[in-house]
Amino acid sequence: MTNFLTKAELTCGLDSDRLRTDVLLAPYTTMRIGGPADFFYEAQTTPELVNAITIARESNVPFFLLGCGANVVVGDRGYRGLVIHNTARTITVNGTRITADSGAIVYPDLIETAVRRGLSGLEHYVGIPSTVGGALWQNLHFLAPPPKRERTMFIEEVLKCANILTPDGEIRRVDCNYFQFGYDYSILHDNDDVVLSATFELSPASEVAMREVMAANLEWRALRHPPLDTEPSIGSIFKKIEGIGAGRLIDECGLKGASFGDIVVTHRHANIMVNMGAGRAADLQGLIDHVQNVVAAETGYHLETEIDFVGEFDPATTGTPVYLPRPAGLITAEELATRNQKYP
Ligand SMILES: Cc1cc2nc3c(=O)[nH]c(=O)nc-3n(C[C@H](O)[C@H](O)[C@H](O)COP(=O)(O)OP(=O)(O)OC[C@H]3O[C@@H](n4cnc5c(N)ncnc54)[C@H](O)[C@@H]3O)c2cc1C
Secondary structure (H helix, E strand, C coil), X not given: CCCCCCHHHHHCCCCHHHEEEEEECHHHCCCCCCCEEEEEEEECCHHHHHHHHHHHHHCCCCEEEECCCCCEEECCCEEEEEEEEECCCCEEEECCEEEEECCCEHHXXXXXXXXXXXXXXXXXXXXXXXXXXXXXXXXXXEEECCCCCCEEEEHHHHEEEEEEECCCCCEEEEEHHHHCCECCECHHHCCCCEEEEEEEECEECCHHHHHXXXXXXXXXXXXXXXXXXXXXXXXXXECCCCCCCHHHHHHHCCCCCEEECCEEECCCCCCEEEECCCCCXXXXXXXXXXXXXXXXXXXXXXXXXXXXXXCECCCCCCCCCEECCCCCCCCCHHHHHHHHCCCC
């Protein structure tokens, strides 16, 4: 337990009903792993978010801002400090511009708001678990548009501006360039700014056409990605290697089905590991190490992770993984890609 301050001291500034202690983080992540946070606060509005961050900073309490938990691995020993769960979700529309709080859910909330008003630009990111803040942190992207899927589209393409809270406690409006977006990158990786809200500039389009894009993307994803509700994951583990494909390298090294404990390299898609029930971060880290080592030894490529590791970790599992057989009847992402000659 954090010895920086007590719950009573933190509750001086935070609504005590929504400040809890010793909260297991696994249910707040899409991979369903992670130990307890000393303190856990749900910020339901942007002023509450600003207030919580300000109190944590002024009290020197380590804090972590959590969206959907779709890109973070929390250690089995949990987090020593305050986890702020961002559920500030107001969305407003002004002409072709949509402004969303940073805790707004990209799909369905933000995308449905846009599409119902005939505004195009966000529909490509359908089916990806993300808050607006998380989307800017990682520059949300998808291989689109259908049917050709010739390029990766990035959320930066429709970002007009954002309100941020700087480490000095100043609220500033910044434009898209401020974020220095790249592939799986924004400046938020390297500074302590917090996104409070984002404004997207969209284009008028037919709702029917956008719904066709959404249906095609959802189908494309369903064929390649494990379903989150029954096979929890954090999406792709390793960064794309241009022209080669991290998943293809892993597949070629025969690593599908490799498992430590309840964490397995899914046969559906070699770049995704799933939690079969009681998965631990130590097993996930051990499997990541194993995959990196085998791929480096056999191909010479170093696979870099594209996920965020948060909190305290037990030592990673070592040894030889158990190999689980491929389920009968499964068509893998790589086989689909070979048929279509496309694999991201
Ligand atoms: C099944 C699955 C499929 C996926 N497919 C894709 C895909 O196709 N394309 C893609 O790009 N990604 C994909 N991802 C990854 C993930 O969806 C994105 O990275 C998403 O943007 C994470 O958002 P989040 O709200 O869950 O962020 P979290 O995981 O909660 O947080 C991620 C990081 O962002 C920081 N952060 C969160 N909010 C803010 C804020 N307001 N200000 C500053 N920093 C903040 C957090 O502190 C943390 O460091 C997938 C993940 C899963 C589980």
